[in-house]
Every structure is written in structure tokens, then in C-alpha cells.
Amino acid sequence: MELYERLSQKAEVRPDRFAIPFEDIKNRIHLQLIEDLGRQLFNTEIDPLTLRVRVKEELHERLQQESGISGEDRERIAEELTADILGHGPLERLLADDTVTEIMVNGPYDVWVERAGRLHKTPVRFTDDGHLRRIISKMVAQVGRRIDESSPMVDARLPDGSRINATIPPLSLSGPLLTIRKFGTQRLDMNALVKRAALTPETADLLGRCVQARLNILISGGTGSGKTTMLNALSASIPDGERIITIEDAAELYLSQRHVLRLEARPTNIEGEGEITIRDLVRNSLRMRPDRIVIGEVRGTEALDMLQAMNTGHDGSLSTLHANSPRDALARLETMVMMGGYDLPLRAVREQIASAIDMLIQIERMNDGSRRVVAITEVQRMESDVITLQDLYTFQVDAVSATNQIVGSLKGSGLRPSFLPKFAKRGVELPPDLKAAHQPELASAGNGRG
Secondary structure, eight states: OHHHHHHHHHHHHOTTTTTSTTHHHHHHHHHHHHHHHGGGGGOTTSOHHHHHHHHHHHHHHHHHTSSSOOHHHHHHHHHHHHHHHHSOGGGHHHHHOTTEEEEEEESTTOEEEEETTEEEEOOOOOSSHHHHHHHHHHHHHHTTOOOBTTBOEEEEEOTTSOEEEEEOTTTOSSSOEEEEEOOOSSOOOHHHHHHTTSSOHHHHHHHHHHHHTTOOEEEEEOTTSSHHHHHHHHHTTSOTTSOEEEEESSOOOOOOSSSEEEEEOBOOOTTSOOOBOHHHHHHHHTTSOOSEEEESOOOSTHHHHHHHHHTTTOTTOEEEEEOSSHHHHHHHHHHHHHTTOOOOOHHHHHHHHHHHOOEEEEEEEOTTSOEEEEEEEEEEEEETTEEEEEEEEEEEEEEEOTTOOEEEEEEEOOOOOTTHHHHHHHTOOOOHHHHHHHHHHHHHHHHHHO
16 A cells, blocks of 8 residues: 555656656766766857757767667657757747747646747646756856756846746745746837737827827736837837937847947846846936937836936836736836835825826737737826826727637727827827817917917
8 A cells, every 4th residue: 555655656746757758868868968068068169050960979879879769769869858958958849939929837747838828738848857957057057047946046038038937946846937938039010019909000100109209108017918019119119310228127129220228137146246226227327318218117116217217308218017007007106116215205206207107008918818908098187196197099899709809999089188299399290080180179279379
């Protein structure tokens, strides 16, 4: 009975133990090769093609010494081990798949991906916890970080821009955990967002003109809703002659303008020193004569510095934050300002926000996996102790198809925006729909002054 229980426990720990052919051979050869080649695998001066050829030659030599393996199996094992040693092992084909936007590894035997906003379980497996730990260590080593029992959590960016988060025991009770948010090779502009029904042509045109008119715009939404994608698309409307400074925790913005300076925060080193925060970068950027400041995401005490920059001549700033609605976005902004430890009256904080922010763009990931702009909201003046918001466009659901696809679009409220004087000041024409809607009102106002 005791023997049966021990065997059952072992099977639970490693459910795919016998589903992976030649597991012991691959694990042994992998460790031998890592030990023999050592630092050559991380030497950037060695030509990658030369290194790959050498690794494959070493693998074939070792596999020739193993009996009971066919030529086809030897070739397959060599390819898999090459991917482990030089690439990212079983994750290699998922990283190469452009349809995959996120990879979630919940231990060595449970790997999920996100495609088109939906989660899908994959047949990808690692040999064991040690195999997954080796792949994680290789990933973080590429960017000069390390992960071990003394530092069991790491948040980093891969050379291609993808973001990774890894957590290992003792913090994780489910084995090593890895989440990779892939950096898309395709840059989505406003036209692409319109084709994907994230925006209507009229709202895309309006937002582009708002950027040209130097409105301060905040993009809010949940995790994975497409905030950074929208920020990238909006940034394309910034005139080419302006000096732009981007500030990010992990660099994801790629602006095509000629005069762009990219700053990235730095985490603490192994000794727990050397951290450079977003707030430090925002303060430093004000001394760099920026025309525009684009902050990848505001999430802490840098909120106050951002608001002050917007209120002291740095119009046209763009940023994102996590929030479920435009009203929640303002509440979060208030909280982040208060996190700075300054003893500011709440009304003073709200006055700063109302004076600095012109527009909020709310993005949401729908139940069908699509990412849509659900509200374009103008931030108006203070009334009593409350910031007044005015929805210019809101998303309305027209129907839900049999396949659970949401059919709907942004509908205009017909209200007159109060930021129109900024359009006139910058010489930016009104969008055709707003111009047609407010032409009679403008004409009558002009007659009255005459």
C-alpha cells in the first residue's frame, strides 16, 4: 500500500514523465554540453551561425554514442537540444508564431497562449522543473539579469522588445512560472485599428487632429486591452519637426519621427542599488528641452511630475494607465499623486488634473477577444469638488452574433467639445462631422459679436 502511494505521488508530480521520449538522454547531453561549452554560449563576439554549427556537431557526436536511437530520432533530438541551448527550447515555435500575443507557462507541463484575445492550451511541454528553470535563466541572462532562490522574481524585456515575468519557488508553489507578452513585429496604425473595428474612421480622424492640436491625452484600460498599441498609433500623428522624449519602464514605443529620444527606467542591480525610476526620468526630461513627453505608463509618484509638466507648457503629452473607466482613471491619478507623500488638499490635486488632462480614451477587451475603444471623454472644469467629464463618443452594442462576436461601434453624443479653442490656436481644422454640427452655432456667435 505504501509503495502504491509513493508511485501515485511521483506520477502526480511528473504526469508526462513517460510521454516525452528519450527524456533522460536529452537531459544528460544537455547538461554535458552546457558544462563543456560554458561561456561560449553567451559570448556575443562569436558568430551565431558558427556557434550553431559547433553545437550541432557536438550534439551529433554525443548522440552517435547512444544506442537504440534511429537516424530520424537523432536529428529530431539534435534540433530540440539546439533550440534549448541556443534558443528558448519548447517555446521557440510559440515565439516564432505571429498569431500568438502572450505565452503563459504554468509549470513545466501546462503551457497556454493567447490568440486573438482568447486563451488556448498547447501541447508544449518541458522535461521537468529543471528544464524550465534553465530556459528562464537563459532568457533573463540575455538582458543582464538573474533569477535564483535569493531573487526569485524577475521582470525584464527581451532584446526583441517582448516583456517577460518569471517567478520561481519558494514564491511559486506550482513550480517555475513564466509569462511572456510578445512584442508584435507589425506596427498597427490608425488605419489598421479602424479595420479591426477598434475605432470608427470619424473617431480616428478626430484623435489624430487632437494630437496635432497638442491636447494632453491619457489612454486607460485593463491589462492587455491595447493601451500601448493605441499610444503607438496616436504618436504617429505628432509632427515630424518636434523633439519627442519617450519614457518607459520597458521600451515598447517605436516612433518614426526624426527627433526622438528614448529613455528607459532601470531596476536595482544584484546589490539592490542603482535604480532609476520613471519619476527620475520625467524630472530629467524637463531639462532636455522637450516639445512632447510620451510616458509609456504612469503607475506611481511620477503622476504629479507628469501633471506639473502638462501645466507648465509641455502640451501634447501622451500616456497610459490601468483603469476600468474614465472616472476610475481620474481616481487612480489622484491616488498616485497622493502616493508621493505630499500633504496636498484633494481639491488642489483635482484642479491640477482638470487643468492638465484634456481627453481620456478608454479601451476595453471585449468578451469575444476584440479590443475596442469604448469611450472618448473630454475632461472639463471643476464643479464644486468634482471634475466634470463629458463623453464625446461611447461604444454601443448593436448585437451579439451566434458565434459570440460583438457587433457595435462608437456613437457620437453630439455635444460640443470645450477644447475647440486649442484647435484654432494651433491652426488645426475641425473634423468634418464636428465642423458641420457646430457651424450654425459658430456663425450665430459671430453675428452676435459683429
